[in-house]
Amino acid sequence: MMKKITIGAVAASVIAGATIVTILSTSNDSIIAQAKEGVKQGAKHQLVTNVSDSKKTVSESFRNIKVSKEKLLFQLKGEASVFEGTYHYTIKQGDKVIVEEFGSASIGGPDWGKINQQIEVPASKLSGDAPLTLELYEMDQESGKQVRKINISLTDMTQNKITNNDSFRNITVTPVSMSYSIKGEAKMNEGTYHYAVKQGNTVVASDYGTATIGAPEWGKVKQSITVPANKLTGNQPMTLELFGMDEESGKAIDVIAIKLP
Numbered sequence: 009m010m011k012k013i014t015i016g017a018v019a020a021s022v023i024a025g026a027t028i029v030t031i032l033s034t035s036n037d038s039i040i041a042q043a044k045e046g047v048k049q050g051a052k053h054q055l056v057t058n059v060s061d062s063k064k065t066v067s068e069s070f071r072n073i074k075v076s077k078e079k080l081l082f083q084l085k086g087e088a089s090v091f092e093g094t095y096h097y098t099i100k101q102g103d104k105v106i107v108e109e110f111g112s113a114s115i116g117g118p119d120w121g122k123i124n125q126q127i128e129v130p131a132s133k134l135s136g137d138a139p140l141t142l143e144l145y146e147m148d149q150e151s152g153k154q155v156r157k158i159n160i161s162l163t164d165m166t167q168n169k170i171t172n173n174d175s176f177r178n179i180t181v182t183p184v185s186m187s188y189s190i191k192g193e194a195k196m197n198e199g200t201y202h203y204a205v206k207q208g209n210t211v212v213a214s215d216y217g218t219a220t221i222g223a224p225e226w227g228k229v230k231q232s233i234t235v236p237a238n239k240l241t242g243n244q245p246m247t248l249e250l251f252g253m254d255e256e257s258g259k260a261i262d263v264i265a266i267k268l269p
Contacts, residue, residue, distance in 0.1 A: 069201070069252050069262040071226070073192035077131035077269055078232065080186050082142075082162065084127055086179035087120045088113040090146045095175070096154070097145070099129055099162070102138030106130070120177070126184060129162075139163035146175045183237040188248070188268060190231040194219040196252050199227045202260070204249045205235055205268070212239040212246070 088095050093116035099107040106129060113121030129140070145157035156175040170179050194201045199219040204211050213235045219227025235246070251263040 067262055067264045069195050070229075070250050070264055071193050073190065073229070073250065073264070073266065075248060075266055075268060076189045076191075078187040078189050079131055080129040081184040082127045082129070083182045083184050084111075084123060084125045084142075084144075084179070085182075086123045087177050088123050088146075088175060089117040089120045090175050091149060092116045093121050094147075095123065095144065096147055097127070098143045099127070100141050100143065101134055101136070104138070106133045106140070117175075123179070127181075142181060144176060144179065185234050185236050187232055187234045190229060190233060190248070190250075192229045193226040194229045194250075195223045195226050197255070198222045200253075201229065202251050202253055203231070203233065204251075205233060206247050206249065207240055207242075208244045210239075210241075212236070 084097070090113060093113040094110055095113060096110045097107075098105055098109075107127070109127075111123065111125045113123050115121035127142070134140075140162035142160040142162055143154075143157055144160065145154040147153070148155045156173045158170060158173065158176050158179060160170060160179070160181050162181065172178070190203070196219060199222040200216055201219065202216045203214065205213040213233060215233075217229065217231045219229050221227035233248070240246075246268040248266045248268055249260075249263055250266070251260040253259070254261045
């Protein structure tokens with residue numbers, strides 16, 4: 009079973025929503041909600057001044073740090089019986105087209121081919137409170153029109169009642185991850201800094217990166233961070249911690265914490 013997620017904290021921020029077919033639902037909402045929050049606030053970039061009270065707002069190791077949401081990632085699975093295996097999909101926020109693409113099933117009609125595709129939603133294209141919807145369809149060869157369409161909510165998946173038709177069956181959509189871009193400057197030994205993304209007290213993503221140059225100079229930081237959807241639970245917001253590592257004790261030092269949009 010997938011854990012319930014909260015893009016709600018983020019998506020509520022991106023698309024106030026709820027869930028993905030029960031268990032899948034909350035996961036999607038979480039991702040969308042979180043993405044939405046950042047967009048909704050109109051703050052595509054969040055400066056270090058938005059630091060939690062328990063951490064430093066001024067750092068000797070980091071400066072000019074900006075965080076922006078990059079994309080939401082979903083997994084589309086099921087079966088299709090379409091001409092030459094080609095299906096099409098459109099993602100809309102309200103009436104606005106966000107993504108318009110196509111994919112290929114493992115085999116063409118009249119046989120049923122498998123669908124297994126990842127779909128990216130650029131956070132930069134999201135705005136306002138309108139919900140996200142995935143439209144899955146086949147293109148009629150003669151008229152060029154969309155036919156045998158299936159509509160799937162990416163915001164409130166508990167409302168989805170995905171029915172089979174002559175072109176698609178057993179269709180599911182699940183949230184995979186959300187990613188952020190981190191930019192700024194760091195003054196670290198050998199340029200190495202560390203980061204952790206937390207939801208409450210739980211670490212949901214962690215790693216290290218390298219600035220363009222080490223201390224005592226200020227090196228540039230450009231980092232992409234991916235948060236797996238299955239690591240998120242409930243509605244708690246997420247926080248990014250950037251820090252150095254003390255070489256003797258191995259403890260985190262000069263920590264700054266930034267609330268993720």
